Amino acid sequence: MILDDFLIRAFLAGIGVALAAAPLGCFVVWRRMAYFGDATAHAAILGVALSLVLSTSIFAGVLVIALTMATLVSLLSNKGYAMDTLLGVMAHSALAFGLVAVSFVSGVRIDLMAYLFGDILAVGLNDLAIIWGGAILVLGLISWRWSNLLIATLNSDLAHACGIDPRREQLILTLSLAMVVAVALKVVGVLLIVALLIIPAAAARPFSRTPETMALLAAAIGAISTTGGLQAAYWLDTPTGPTIVSLAAILFAVASLVGHGRHCQSR
Amino acid sequence: MTLLKIEHLEVFLGGQHILEDIQLILERGEIVTIVGPNGSGKTTLLKSIIGSLQPTRGHITKASGLSIGYVPQHLHLDATLPMTVSRFMRLPFQRSRLQIEKALNQAGVAGLGKQQMNELSGGQLQRILLARALLESPDLLILDEATQGLDQSGIAAFYRQLEAVRCELGCGVLMVSHELHVVMRTSDRVICLNRTICCEGTPERVSSSPAYLAMFGHHTHDTLALYQHHHSPSPMELPS
Structure with a gap:
């Protein structure tokens, strides 16, 4: 069977994550919530530790912690602390508690590096099902709420005037973000998840005139980065997660230069 | 037809009363303008009406199926x-x-x-x-200082457009504005707000009321007189 090949599985996993990350990454860029993604990703380590202690699946542990984190931050915002302070406290304390908890897990030698940087080449059939299940769920959710999310991003009063509750849309967005972090953990790891959200979206910006084109272009750039990065890592014998993000960064640099050039020409 | 009825509206935010005992009825086809100093609760009142802010007490009753067009102060x-x-x-x-x-x-x-x-x-x-x-x-158009950042001719043109729209759609208009002299010319009714409604009525009545004069001073009064002199087709009763 074709899925028996670990490289094919890795390609499919990369594409799945890139597709789900693209539209969400656009919202992360538009709403300036990059730090929010970071916080959720850091908390994921606590999820890994918990699932080892309770011997449940890593995905379940990470998803629960990421969702809890997302809901907590949404509830606690506007309660006297600035958002970045709140996120800073929660993200790093979750990471610290996670690392301490991992040290208590005796008998199990876990490869922390695999969670920090991901191990796309070790993606199994089960992981693949989880990644694509999660990706389809997130894509469905985002496309269902797309217009509402956009108007809530633009201006919360305009959203209210149309009968849309911007806080509900924000919650949908943060829950989707938690989901993407959980499914992407295996592919690029905790430290690089946010890169996969933001870089393709940012690279797509100079060539987009509407939010929709930006999301589609971001998906294409994300897919090229993951598949190309995987290929490059295979040839160069480099770590895959970082290679994927490096390729995305190179695409971003090229896009910015070309975009800037076109901008100057049109002046 | 009554579009909107506000009864005993009270908003308590951050340890202080922003709005107290607001009563307001808005009819189809009329242009109502809210004036008042900074921090007098104008934007809070509009936000309560569009539903982005939950009032502490009181009722806002909207005509069934009322569609609201909202123009924010600024769009970032x-x-x-x-x-x-x-x-x-x-x-x-x-x-x-x-x-x-x-x-x-x-x-x-x-x-x-x-x-x-x-x-x-x-x-x-x-x-x-x-x-x-x-x-x-919209049955009701709500504008929050929609002319902020426009120059004089831009403001005048904007209000002309607004009047034309009102005539065409027959909608009610509720707006907040600082352009006192234009407000006085275009509004059917003016509401002077400073936490509570200090005074309200026709532009002529409000501009001669002591509460209004205390808030904005006498010089605005002169601008108004000048305006009315200029634009009234028939001699209008000037406030004494």
Whole structure:
């Protein structure tokens, strides 16, 4: 069977994550919530530790912690602390508690590096099902709420005037973000998840005139980065997660230069 | 037809009363303007009406099926968000190209559909916001200092447009404004707000009321007199 090949599985996993990350990454860029993604990703380590202690699946542990984190931050915002302070406290304390908890897990030698940087080449059939299940769920959710999310991003009063509750849309967005972090953990790891959200979206910006084109272009750039990065890592014998993000960064640099050039020409 | 009825509205925020005992009835076809100093609760009142703020006490009753067109004070567009004018007009409800062109026309910005939102001038952006509010074929149009950042001729043109729209749609208009002399010319009713409603009535009545004069001083009174002199087709009773 074709899925028996670990490289094919890795390609499919990369594409799945890139597709789900693209539209969400656009919202992360538009709403300036990059730090929010970071916080959720850091908390994921606590999820890994918990699932080892309770011997449940890593995905379940990470998803629960990421969702809890997302809901907590949404509830606690506007309660006297600035958002970045709140996120800073929660993200790093979750990471610290996670690392301490991992040290208590005796008998199990876990490869922390695999969670920090991901191990796309070790993606199994089960992981693949989880990644694509999660990706389809997130894509469905985002496309269902797309217009509402956009108007809530633009201006919360305009959203209210149309009968849309911007806080509900924000919650949908943060829950989707938690989901993407959980499914992407295996592919690029905790430290690089946010890169996969933001870089393709940012690279797509100079060539987009509407939010929709930006999301589609971001998906294409994300897919090229993951598949190309995987290929490059295979040839160069480099770590895959970082290679994927490096390729995305190179695409971003090229896009910015070309975009800037076109901008100057049109002046 | 009554569009909106506010009874005993009270908003308590951050340990202080922003609004107290507000009573207000708005009828179809009338232009009502709220004036008042900074921090007097004007924006809070509008936000309570569109539902983005929960009042502490009191009732806001809207006519059933009331559609509200809202023009915010300003729209901050993040530079990272690409958005053409016509895409913005289709948020969040799908509209036909014809509807969009008509609304842009009504707001006096025909032909801007393909422009990027963040390349518009301040005046163009305000008119686009008005056009988007008109797309809802609103029964009630709510404007929050919609002319902020426009120059004198821009302001005058904006209000002319607004009057034309009111005549065409027959909608009620509720707005907050600082352009006292224009307000006095275009409004049917003026509400002077400072936490509570200090005085209200026709522009002539309000501008001669002690509460209004205490708030804005006597010089605005002169501007008004000048204006009325200029624009009244028949001699109008001047406030004594």
